Amino acid sequence: MRGSEALPGLSDDALQGVTMYRFYVTKVERCHACNGEGWIVHPAWQAAWEQIEPKRLASMKPDELWRWFRGQGYDEIPPEETPCSDCGGIGEVCTEVPLEEALRLLNSTKT
Ligand SMILES: [Zn+2]
Numbered sequence: 001m002r003g004s005e006a007l008p009g010l011s012d013d014a015l016q017g018v019t020m021y022r023f024y025v026t027k028v029e030r031c032h033a034c035n036g037e038g039w040i041v042h043p044a045w046q047a048a049w050e051q052i053e054p055k056r057l058a059s060m061k062p063d064e065l066w067r068w069f070r071g072q073g074y075d076e077i078p079p080e081e082t083p084c085s086d087c088g089g090i091g092e093v094c095t096e097v098p099l100e101e102a103l104r105l106l107n108s109t110k111t
Helices: 012-018 042-051 053-061 062-071 097-107
Strands: 022-028 039-041 081-083 094-098
Touching: 022 042, 022 097, 042 062, 053 081, 094 097
Parallel strands: none
Antiparallel strands: 022 094, 039 081
Protein backbone atom coordinates (compact mmCIF):
# COMPACT_ATOMS: atom_id res chain seq x y z
CA MET A 1 0.00 0.00 0.00
CA ARG A 2 1.34 3.41 -0.92
CA GLY A 3 1.67 5.98 1.81
CA SER A 4 -0.90 8.26 0.30
CA GLU A 5 -3.43 5.41 0.48
CA ALA A 6 -2.60 4.62 4.10
CA LEU A 7 -3.09 8.20 5.16
CA PRO A 8 -5.55 9.83 2.75
CA GLY A 9 -4.90 13.45 2.08
CA LEU A 10 -1.15 13.18 2.45
CA SER A 11 1.05 12.96 -0.60
CA ASP A 12 4.06 10.66 -0.54
CA ASP A 13 6.25 13.72 -0.15
CA ALA A 14 4.27 15.00 2.80
CA LEU A 15 4.29 11.56 4.40
CA GLN A 16 8.06 11.43 4.06
CA GLY A 17 8.14 14.77 5.80
CA VAL A 18 6.01 13.49 8.67
CA THR A 19 8.37 10.60 9.34
CA MET A 20 11.18 13.11 9.88
CA TYR A 21 9.48 14.42 12.99
CA ARG A 22 9.51 12.92 16.43
CA PHE A 23 6.64 13.91 18.65
CA TYR A 24 6.84 14.39 22.39
CA VAL A 25 4.11 14.96 24.89
CA THR A 26 4.40 16.38 28.38
CA LYS A 27 3.87 13.88 31.14
CA VAL A 28 2.67 15.49 34.36
CA GLU A 29 2.95 13.44 37.51
CA ARG A 30 2.80 14.04 41.22
CA CYS A 31 6.18 14.92 42.71
CA HIS A 32 7.53 11.98 44.70
CA ALA A 33 9.92 14.08 46.77
CA CYS A 34 7.15 16.12 48.42
CA ASN A 35 4.21 13.81 47.67
CA GLY A 36 2.52 16.56 45.68
CA GLU A 37 2.55 19.02 48.58
CA GLY A 38 5.01 21.43 46.99
CA TRP A 39 6.99 21.79 50.19
CA ILE A 40 9.19 19.65 52.38
CA VAL A 41 10.31 19.87 55.99
CA HIS A 42 13.52 21.89 56.12
CA PRO A 43 16.43 19.44 56.58
CA ALA A 44 17.67 21.41 59.61
CA TRP A 45 14.27 21.09 61.29
CA GLN A 46 14.20 17.40 60.42
CA ALA A 47 17.52 17.13 62.25
CA ALA A 48 16.18 19.15 65.18
CA TRP A 49 13.22 16.84 65.58
CA GLU A 50 15.48 13.82 65.43
CA GLN A 51 18.11 15.13 67.81
CA ILE A 52 16.21 17.15 70.38
CA GLU A 53 13.82 15.53 72.78
CA PRO A 54 10.28 16.71 71.76
CA LYS A 55 9.39 18.16 75.17
CA ARG A 56 12.63 20.10 75.28
CA LEU A 57 12.24 21.31 71.70
CA ALA A 58 8.74 22.58 72.50
CA SER A 59 9.96 24.49 75.54
CA MET A 60 13.04 26.02 73.91
CA LYS A 61 13.07 29.79 73.80
CA PRO A 62 13.80 31.51 70.46
CA ASP A 63 17.35 32.45 71.42
CA GLU A 64 18.04 28.91 72.62
CA LEU A 65 16.63 27.55 69.38
CA TRP A 66 18.68 30.05 67.41
CA ARG A 67 21.87 28.91 69.18
CA TRP A 68 21.06 25.30 68.29
CA PHE A 69 20.60 26.14 64.61
CA ARG A 70 23.72 28.29 64.67
CA GLY A 71 25.54 25.20 65.91
CA GLN A 72 24.27 23.45 62.77
CA GLY A 73 25.77 26.17 60.59
CA TYR A 74 22.69 28.40 60.10
CA ASP A 75 22.82 32.16 60.63
CA GLU A 76 19.16 32.26 61.56
CA ILE A 77 16.35 29.87 62.37
CA PRO A 78 15.25 28.47 59.01
CA PRO A 79 11.54 28.19 58.18
CA GLU A 80 10.13 24.79 59.16
CA GLU A 81 8.89 24.22 55.64
CA THR A 82 10.79 24.93 52.49
CA PRO A 83 9.64 24.75 48.86
CA CYS A 84 10.41 21.38 47.30
CA SER A 85 13.42 21.75 45.05
CA ASP A 86 12.46 18.74 42.92
CA CYS A 87 9.25 20.34 41.64
CA GLY A 88 9.97 23.99 42.41
CA GLY A 89 7.09 24.06 44.89
CA ILE A 90 4.28 23.20 42.48
CA GLY A 91 3.86 19.59 43.58
CA GLU A 92 4.03 18.24 40.04
CA VAL A 93 6.89 17.19 37.83
CA CYS A 94 6.68 17.57 34.05
CA THR A 95 8.77 15.43 31.76
CA GLU A 96 8.78 15.09 28.00
CA VAL A 97 8.13 11.58 26.75
CA PRO A 98 7.96 10.31 23.17
CA LEU A 99 4.40 10.06 21.90
CA GLU A 100 4.78 6.30 21.36
CA GLU A 101 5.76 5.81 25.00
CA ALA A 102 2.84 7.96 26.16
CA LEU A 103 0.42 5.85 24.15
CA ARG A 104 1.96 2.67 25.56
CA LEU A 105 1.59 4.04 29.09
CA LEU A 106 -2.02 5.01 28.46
CA ASN A 107 -2.82 1.60 27.03
CA SER A 108 -1.17 -0.23 29.91
CA THR A 109 -3.23 1.71 32.48
CA LYS A 110 -6.46 0.92 30.63
CA THR A 111 -7.69 -2.35 32.09
ZN1 LIG B 1 8.04 18.32 45.02
